[in-house]
Structure formats: structure tokens, C-alpha cells
Amino acid sequence: MEFPSDLYYTQDHEWLRYDQETETCMVGITEFAQSELGDIVFVEIDELDNDLAKDDPFGTVEAVKTVAELFMPVSGTVQEMNESLEDSPELLNNDPYGEGWIIMIKLSDPSEISQLLSVDEYAAVAGS
């Protein structure tokens, strides 16, 4: 299973692509998460433009078999969501680290980045 080394990860199987300059990060779910969920049929983001704390729920991913809540990996504002997921939720299955990104967060406390998991730490969590 693929876990790109330039990303940060969480225990909840989310990945983050952090841009230090703008203090923003792109967030999605990992290959492991999409494979566990199976065919994803819709993604709903409830908290666009809201200021949220780390671990607050910001949306849901619903698959044929099950539903999973999405939690903020860091504190900040949900600046943008991936509009393509509205019509093509399967992007989460097909390209979890690229076209299947979910939201863009403007961090309120960039120091939180240091609490995230490295690729090796995450690979251990995902059991590979």
C-alpha cells in the first residue's frame, strides 16, 4: 500500500500536504482508509469557512457498506473543499492522494504540525 513520504498523517487515516509559506494544508484520506471503506458514494463537508479546533468533525464520507466521520487533523478554517467530489466521490478510491483530496485548511496554530505522524509512524498504524 502506498503512503507518500512527503505527507503528514493522523491516527484517523487522514493525510496532510503542508505548505509552510501559506500555512495551509490539503487534507485527504489514505489509501488504507479508502480500501477499508470500499466504494465511496458521497462526501459531505459541513463546515466550510468555519473556524474549528483539532479533532472537531468537519464532514462525512459515506461508502456502500458504512459511513465514516471526518475530523480536523489540525485547528484552523476549512478554506476550500474539493468540488469534484460532489459528482465523482469515487476519486477518493481511485486517487486518494491526488484528485481525491477533500479540503484545504488554513492553520490557526502551525505548531500543531509537529504532533502529526510521519510516514513511518503511520505505516505502523496502518499495519503495513
Add this chain to the structure above:
Amino acid sequence: MSNQQTPLHSKHVALGAKMMPFAGFDMPVQYTGIIDEHMTVREQVGAFDVSHMGEVLVTGPGAFEYVQRLVTNDAAKLVDGKAMYTVMCLANGGIVDDLLVYRLSENRYMLVINASNINPDFEWMMKQNTTGESLENISDEVGLIAIQGPRAFETVSKISPVPIDDLKYYHFIELEPGSFFGCERAILSHTGYTGEAGLEIYCDASRTVEIWDALFEAGKAFGIKPVGLGARDTLRLESGFCLYGSDITTETNPLEAGLGWLTKLDQGGFIGREVLARIKEAGPERKLVGFVSQERGIPRHGDTILNSDGEEIGQVTSGTQSPILHAGIGLGYVTNQSEYTAPGSELNVQSRIRSFKVQVKRPPFHKEG
């Protein structure tokens, strides 16, 4: 405790299936993905390993009377080569299991039961056997492959030693010993759990791999694919078929589950008849209905069903996203009032994450009308 494996276990692993414990077996949930596998069965042909199902042979001079007392449907309607769907009930009308009854001959029947119930069912059957019929649990000796979809008959025809084109729904052929991949026991049955035409192939456990391979060779031209338990569930739910453990349990009776058509109160006296006769006369207090989401939302087992005033009137027992309708579908029990049970009734489902409108619809959900 380690899980039992079906004869096809190594095939599933080699095919890259995601495996999961189910009813004490290590079973394939999916290979390519639930939606892809689902569409394969609706449009082409899919192969399911359902060897985990249980089979019990009933043999003896009183076999007919025994079966007739055990199940709610009327075994007198069977002839050799004909099968029926039925349930067996407790004395209080609760459902012990749903099953298929095959009449092999006048004094010999095969009962096909759910994997999760093999042991309790067999115990229950033994307890009812007051006339000394022979009851044999042959579950471990029998492999079972379901071939389902519009190209299923063409696929199986290629490997069948006998013609099957005229095999009617709920009819079966018991093949001569040795005539089908050397099986001592083999049955080709026009039955299934998908709502498509198809066959269920009972064979010797030791020959199952060989037959599976031959079926994939035969079905190659028709686009045959393996299908896991995930799509088995979405297919049966689109067709509105009950799942034991979810839609029917010992806490539900066949009349409220919409299985009145297989509850033949006048068949001569089955276990549970008295209670079910009283329920039929009074009308069941709740009823299993089917429904389709009218807005974003997938009903799930355990969700609450509300009426338009927001009052709780029932519970979802099965739910999923229909790959054909691209909408949520479900089954659930609601208070037996026509404003809740009539097709077209508007209800609400309260799920873990949202509340959404559903409309009552008589299954199958994936077909118009």
C-alpha cells in the same frame, strides 16, 4: 478461535479478495469493489462462493410429514426436482431460520440453511425428529457456487452434462453420480439471492475448485467475475430479499416480515401455526416495508424510522446505497398502519449523522413498476 475455510479459500486469496470473518468462516467480502461486482451480476454474470451455507439431508418414510411440520410453506406442493423457499418457526412464531427445501425423492429432502445457524438449526431439527427420520448434516462435504446474471445459464450450460435451458425457477436437476466432475453428489438449481436468473451448483467439497475453474473458463466470453459478500448483500437488498439476523430473527414472525405468502396456515400443522393464525386474524402489529431515499442519505441497520410528525414508528433492519438507483434503499419494521406501509408513503430515517426523507416502495427497488 480460527475461522473455517471454504474449499475455495485459496482461490479467493489468489484473486486478491478482501477477506473477512463471517458466520465462523473466512469469506471474501469483495474482489474488485462492491459496485463493480454488483453491476457485473446485473449486466453479465458473477460467481459467488456460498459454500459456507449449510445442507441437511432428511431421509425416511416419514420425511414428508417431518418437513411439513418443520416449515411454514406447503411441502405437499413439491414434486421430485422442485424446491421451495420457506421459514421454520418456534412455537411462538419467531423465525428460527429461512431455508430452501429440495425434494430429491418422495422420502428424501435436502434443507439448505444459513451458515450462521448451522449448529442451532441442526439441534432444532434433531429435537423435532420424533419419528426417527435420518437427519444428516452434510454441510462440510458440500461446496456451493452461485452463478448469477443474464449470462448465467449460457455459462453453466457449457459445463453441464445435461441441458438446463428449460430448467424453471425453483426447479433443479440432481445429476447422476460421477457425471459432473466426478462428484458423488451434484445439483444444478435454478435459484439465487440476487434477483437475476441464475443457478446454484451444489457439488462435492473436494471438486469445488475444479468446477470453479471450469466455470471461469466457460464464462470468460461473457465477462464472468467473482463476487463477494458485499455485493451479495446489495443485490439481495435491491431485490427486497430478507437477510436472516437482520430483517428476520427469532424476534420476528413471517407475517410481519411480509412472508405471509410462504406461511400456509392450512398445510396440515407446522410448528408455530397456532400463534401465527392468531396474529393473522388480528393483523400484525408492525410490518416490514421497503423504502428508497428521497434525498442524500443511506439507511443503516438500527436507524430510527419516523413519521412526518417526527414520531418514532420503527427501525431500519437493512440498508445500503443501490448501485442501480444511485440512492439509498432499505428495509425496516414500522407500525402497521396504512399511512406508513402503503407504497408512496413519506417517512423519515434518522441515521447516526443525518435525518432524511424516504418513500415506501415495494421491492424490487431496481425495476420500474
